[in-house]
Amino acid sequence: MPYKILKREELNPQVIRMEIDAPLVAKKAQAGQFIILRVDDVGERIPLTVADTDPGRGSVTIIFQTVGKTTLKLGAKSEGDTIADFVGPLGRATETEGLKKVAVIGGGVGCAIAYPVAKKLSSIGCTVHSIVGFRNKDLVILEKEFREVSDRYVLTSDDGSVGEKGLVTDALKRLIEEGEAYDEVIAIGPLIMMKFVARLTKEYGIKTVVSMNPIMIDGTGMCGGCRLSVGGETKFACVDGPDFDGHQVDFDEAMARNAAYRDFETRERDEYCRLYGK
Amino acid sequence: MPNMQKEKHPMPTRSPEERRKTFGEVALGYDEETAVSEAERCLNCRNPLCMQGCPVMIRIPEFIRKVAERDYEGAYEVISASSSLPAVCGRVCPQETQCEKTCVRGLKGESVAIGRLERFVADRHNALSRGKGDRAPHVSNGHKVAIVGSGPSGLACAGDLNRLGYDVTIFEALHVAGGVLVYGIPEFRLPKEIVKRETDNLTENGVRIETNVVVGKTLTIDELMEEEGFEAVFVGSGAGLPRFMSIPGENLKGVYSANEYLTRVNLMKAYLPGSDTPIRHAKRVAVVGGGNVAMDAARSALRMGAEEVSIVYRRGEEELPARREEVEHAKEEGIVFRLLTNPKEILGDEKGEVKSISCVEMTLGEPDSSGRRRPVEKENSLFSIDVDTVIMAIGTSPNPLIKSTTKGLETQKWGGIVADEDGRTSRPGVFAGGDAVTGAATVILAMGAGKKAAAAIDAYIKEKHAG
Numbered sequence: 001m002p003y004k005i006l007k008r009e010e011l012n013p014q015v016i017r018m019e020i021d022a023p024l025v026a027k028k029a030q031a032g033q034f035i036i037l038r039v040d041d042v043g044e045r046i047p048l049t050v051a052d053t054d055p056g057r058g059s060v061t062i063i064f065q066t067v068g069k070t071t072l073k074l075g076a077k078s079e080g081d082t083i084a085d086f087v088g089p090l091g092r093a094t095e096t097e098g099l100k101k102v103a104v105i106g107g108g109v110g111c112a113i114a115y116p117v118a119k120k121l122s123s124i125g126c127t128v129h130s131i132v133g134f135r136n137k138d139l140v141i142l143e144k145e146f147r148e149v150s151d152r153y154v155l156t157s158d159d160g161s162v163g164e165k166g167l168v169t170d171a172l173k174r175l176i177e178e179g180e181a182y183d184e185v186i187a188i189g190p191l192i193m194m195k196f197v198a199r200l201t202k203e204y205g206i207k208t209v210v211s212m213n214p215i216m217i218d219g220t221g222m223c224g225g226c227r228l229s230v231g232g233e234t235k236f237a238c239v240d241g242p243d244f245d246g247h248q249v250d251f252d253e254a255m256a257r258n259a260a261y262r263d264f265e266t267r268e269r270d271e272y273c274r275l276y277g278k
Numbered sequence: 279m280p281n282m283q284k285e286k287h288p289m290p291t292r293s294p295e296e297r298r299k300t301f302g303e304v305a306l307g308y309d310e311e312t313a314v315s316e317a318e319r320c321l322n323c324r325n326p327l328c329m330q331g332c333p334v335m336i337r338i339p340e341f342i343r344k345v346a347e348r349d350y351e352g353a354y355e356v357i358s359a360s361s362s363l364p365a366v367c368g369r370v371c372p373q374e375t376q377c378e379k380t381c382v383r384g385l386k387g388e389s390v391a392i393g394r395l396e397r398f399v400a401d402r403h404n405a406l407s408r409g410k411g412d413r414a415p416h417v418s419n420g421h422k423v424a425i426v427g428s429g430p431s432g433l434a435c436a437g438d439l440n441r442l443g444y445d446v447t448i449f450e451a452l453h454v455a456g457g458v459l460v461y462g463i464p465e466f467r468l469p470k471e472i473v474k475r476e477t478d479n480l481t482e483n484g485v486r487i488e489t490n491v492v493v494g495k496t497l498t499i500d501e502l503m504e505e506e507g508f509e510a511v512f513v514g515s516g517a518g519l520p521r522f523m524s525i526p527g528e529n530l531k532g533v534y535s536a537n538e539y540l541t542r543v544n545l546m547k548a549y550l551p552g553s554d555t556p557i558r559h560a561k562r563v564a565v566v567g568g569g570n571v572a573m574d575a576a577r578s579a580l581r582m583g584a585e586e587v588s589i590v591y592r593r594g595e596e597e598l599p600a601r602r603e604e605v606e607h608a609k610e611e612g613i614v615f616r617l618l619t620n621p622k623e624i625l626g627d628e629k630g631e632v633k634s635i636s637c638v639e640m641t642l643g644e645p646d647s648s649g650r651r652r653p654v655e656k657e658n659s660l661f662s663i664d665v666d667t668v669i670m671a672i673g674t675s676p677n678p679l680i681k682s683t684t685k686g687l688e689t690q691k692w693g694g695i696v697a698d699e700d701g702r703t704s705r706p707g708v709f710a711g712g713d714a715v716t717g718a719a720t721v722i723l724a725m726g727a728g729k730k731a732a733a734a735i736d737a738y739i740k741e742k743h744a745g
Contacts, residue, residue, distance in 0.1 A: 024496050038453055044546060044554040045453075069554060085453040087490035217546065217555075220451050220492055221677050222461075223538035224520040229529055234522060239678065253529055256630035260531045261556035268554065 002082035003037075006059055011141040014065050015109055016075045017051070023058030025050075025088045031116040032094030032211065032243055035060065036219040038085040039073045046070050047216045049113040049242070050089060060088075063112030063141070069268040076276070090219045091242045094186065094209070096120050101127040103175065103182045104150075105168050105197055107189020108134060113211055114188040115142050115149075122149035129180065130154070131171045133193070137162035169196050182206055187246060191255045198246035208246035212237045214258060228254050281318035284387030289394055294610040301465040301549055301581055304607060305369070308391075310348075313398040317345035319383060320390045327380035328392060333726035336360040338377055338392055345395055354403040357396060362437040363430060363725060365404055365472045368397025370463060371722045372601050404475055416484030419443030421739050424508040426493040426680065429457020430721045431514035431712030433476060434728030435735075436485050442736050445484075447508075449491040452545065457516055458713075459721070461545040462537070464574050466581070467604075470544075494679035499687075503707060509742070510707045510735045513695060514728060517713035518677030522670055523566070527624030532558060532632030536567070536575045536671035543578050560667035563587045564635050566621055567671030568597070571718075573604040575669045576613045587613050588663065592620040592640050592653045618642070620653065622660065624668055636662040674718055684708070692717070701731030702738075709735055 007019035025035060029050045036045050052061035066075040077083065094117050102121055106114030111132050121128050130150040134140050135158045147153050154171045155163030164171060172185070185208045187197040194210040201208040214226040214237050221239040228235055231248035235241065290306040291297075297304055308316065320342040328338045337356050344353035357364045373379075373393035381389030423439050425432045428450040436446045454460055456473040481487055491497060493515070502508045520535030522528050539557075542548040546555035563584045565576040568591035576587045589608070591598060594617050598605055609615070618640040625634045639659035642651035676693035688696040688704035694715055701709040711727025713719055 024491065028496065042547070042552050042554055044556075085490050087451065087453070087492060088496065090492065090495060217538060217541050218452060218461075220495075220679065221519045222516075223541050224522070224535040225538045227522075227529060234524075234529065236519065239519075253630070256531060257529065260558075264556040268556075 002084060003086040004082050005077055005079055006057075008077070008079045011063065012139050014067075014139070015063060015112075015141055016066065017061060017063045017112075018074075018077075019054075019059045019061050020083070020086055021058060022060045022086050022088075025060050025086065026053045026055045026058050029053045029060060029089035030093030031096070031120040032113075033089035033091050034219070034242060035062065035086060035088030036090060036216065037062075037074070037083055037087075039070060039077070040084050043073070043084060044070055045085075045217055045219070047090070047213065047219055047238075049211070049213070050116065051112045052116055052119075060086075063109065065109040067269075068265050069272045072269065072272055087219070091238055092240075094120070094211070094243050096124055096126070099124075099126045099183050101129075101180075101182050103129045103131060103172060103180070103185045105172060105185060105187040105189065105193075106130065106132040106146075107168060107187075107193040108139065109141070110189030110193070110211075111142050111146070114186070115145055117186055117188070118146060119149045127151050129175060129182070131156070131168050131175070133157065133168040133171075133189070134162070135159065167196070168193060169200050172197065173200055176204055176206070184209060185246075186211075191251055191258065194246060194249075195251035198249070198251070202247050209243050210246040210249060212242045212244055212249065212254065214254060215260060228257070280321055281315055283319060286319070286388045286391040286394075287312045287316045289391075291607075294612070297466070297607075297611050298580055303469050304466050307401055308394055308398045313345055313395060314348060316391050317342045317395060320346070321382060323382055327382065328377040328390075331376040331378070331380040332360075333376065333722050334360045334729060336377075336396075341399065342390065342392070342395055345399060350399055350402050353399045357399060361725070362434040362729070363476050363721075364396055364400035366430070366459060366468060366476060367722055367725065368393055368395075368400050369468050369472075370720075372720060374602060376722070404472075416440060417443055418445050418484075421445065422447070422506075422508045423735060423739075424449060424502045424506070424511045425514065426499075426511065427451075427457055427514040427516055427712075427714075428455035428477065428487060429459065429514055429516050429712060429724065431724035431728035431731075432457065432512065433480065434725040435512045435514065435711070435732045436480055436728075438729055438732035439735060440480065440483055440485050442732070444736075444739075447486040447488060448480075449493050449497070450487060450489045451492040453489050454545070455487045455489060457514075461541045462571065462574070464540065464544055464578050466577065467574065492679065494683040499680065499684045499708060509739050510709065512701070512728070512731050512735065513680055513703075513708065513710040513714055514712045514724065515677060515680055515714045517674040517718045519675050520670065521673045521675060523621065523672060525621060525623055527626060527632070528670070530624055530626040530632050531630050532560070532626075532666055533624060533668045533670065536565070536571045536669055537674065539575050539669050540571070540578065543582065549578075549582060557582065558667050560584050561586075562665045563667045563669065564590050564616075564621075564663055564665045565669045565671055566590045567673075568593065569599040569671065569673075570601060570604055572669075572671035573600045573608050573613075575671050577608055577611060579667070579669065580611055580613065584667075588616045588665075589613055590616050590619050590621060590635070590637060590663075592618065593650060594618055594642060597642075597650050616663070618653065620655065621668075625662070632666055632668055634662045634664050635668055636660060674713075676714060676717070680714075699730065700734035701727060702734060707738065
C-alpha cells in the first residue's frame, strides 16, 4: 500500500519537510523515534527520525537533507505523489520524564530531530534551552518552531553570517559557565558535533544523551547493521536506541561505520544527478 | 512391479562453473519421465515409516502412487491436504533427516527421492494453475484472527485458518511477505517467484497481508485483541537478533551478520544492477559458522564475485549442521572449508576496514551436552587468513519486541516464547510457533507449528462461543 505525500516544503535549498499520510504511525510515534521508508520498488530502506506527528490528520512529518540518491529521489517527489513503504515508529522514544532543565543541542539537519524533543520537553513543563548551529545563514531551519518551545534560543553559525559565530559547543560552554545548571544535555546532529558536545559535558559531569543514526536495513533488530559500541558493549541502535549515553558511545567507530558505503553512495548520487540534471 | 533401481534418480543441476556466476536456481527439477520412474521405486509400504518422519505427516506413499499413475493433480491434492507450502518444502526441507531417513528403500541402496517428487508435483501444479486460485471462494465464519509475521509458520497457520472460514490478517514488518523465505534463503535455492506464488495463493483465497506493520511497535497484541476485534493472535515472528562472537574487531567495516548480508542480497536485491542498496563486492571472504545459513552466505558471496570464500567452523566435517546437499553444492562451487578452526580476532587497517581474521586450530574432545564432540583449542596454533569481509553466521536470539510489549506473555530465559505443543502461550487467545518459540530451526518445523496452532485456535474460538 503506497503512502501519500500530503505536503512538501523546502526549508532551505537542501532540506525538505514532508508530511506523509501514515495514520498508524502517527497515532504512536513519540519524540526520538524513527521510521524506515523506501521511495520505490528498487529503493533502499533508509531510517529517518520523526520530526512531528498529527494523529488527528493521520500524518507524520519527516525532514531530510538531499545528500544521496535516495534522499534526492525522495526530494524530487511532489505533493500528492506516493512513496512505496513507510514503517514505524521504530526505536525507543527519548526519555523525558522528570527532567526540569535541559539544553537541547541541534546541529544542521539534526535540528529536525532535536525540535520534537524540545517540543516534548516544553510540553511537560521542562525549561528548555535550545542551542542550534548551522554552517551559514542560508541553512537555518525551524527557527520559529524552536523559539516557540524554548526558554532560551541560541543560534550559531560557523561563518558568523547569522547568530553567534562559532560552534554549538562554544555556546553551550558559555551557558554552563554563566551558571546554567542542566539536568541533562540532549545533542542531535553530525557525529563529530555529538562527540565534542559529549566531551565538553563530561568535563562538567552533565548527563548527555545523543541520538545515533547509523546505517540500517530492517530497523527491527534483525540485521545487526546498526550496531555500535556503547561502554564497550555492542548495541543495536534500532532496538536499544537510537538514544544512548553520549559519554559511553564510541564515536570514532560509529563515524568509520557510517562511511562504509561512501564510494557506492557517491557513485549512485553522481549518476542520479547526471541522469536527471540535478 | 516397482522399479528396483538401487539409487535415486539424480537431480539435474546447473554446472558448478555456471553456478558461480548466477543466482539462478541450482537444482533444476525432475522432468515427467524421471519423476514417474522415481515414483515407481516406492514400495507403497503397508506401514509407511516415511510418514512418521514428516513433521506434517504428508500421506507420502499415496501422493507418490498418484505420480506413478501420472495423476499429478491428484498427487498435489494429497500433499496440500497436509502441507501449505509444497513447492517451498520440496526444495528446502532436510528430507535426508526426515521422511527419506526412514524410507525402507534406504536399507539396501538409496531412499526414494521424496523431496524431489514433492517439488515436481508442486511445480507442475503451479505451472498449470497460474492465477486461477486454488479453492472455492472464501466463506467467512465471522471470526477474525491476526497472524504476526509472514514466514513459514505464519503462512501455514493463515492458510489453514482461512480454509476453516476465519477472516485472517497477516501483519508483516518488512515491505514484502515471506519472512525468512524472502530475506534469508537465497534465490539460487528458493526462487522468490515461488514464495510470491504461495503468498498470492493466500491473498487470492481471502487472506489479508498488511506489510510495513511491526507488531509491538505500530500495533500491539493488546490493541489487536482489544481494539481491532481479533479473537486470537498467532505469533510467528521468527528468530530475530543476530549473534556475534564478542571477539575484537567485530564492528570493523566489512563484518556482517549473515542476516544483514543475506538481506542485502535477497530482500534488497543488491545482486541486481538496478538496486539502490549497497553491498561490499568482497574479494576474500570468511564465513564463520557451519549451518545452512553459513552455506547460503558463502555461496552468495561467491556469486557476488568473490575470488575466495572460506567457511570457518570450529568443529569437523561430521559435525557441520548444514544439510549434506548444501555442503556438497558449496564444495563443488569451490568454497574452501577451514574446519576445526575458530576465530579469535578480526584485524583492520587504518581506515577501519577488515584485512584479516586470526584463528586457532581446534581438536575434538569428549561429547558435550549437545552430544557433539567438544572443540578444544590447540596450543600455539594461531594463524591468520587474509580477508576483506567476514560474515558471522553463528545463529540468532529471539527479538524482544513482542515480549516487551505484550502483557502476560511468558518467555524462556533465553527469550523464546513459552508455548505448549499446540502453540498455546501463557496468554489466553495468544498462540505462537516457529523460531520465535524454538529458536532457529527449519521451515518445515515452523510450518508444522503453524498448522498445529491453527487447529488449536479453531478449537479455542469454537469453545469460547459454545459456552
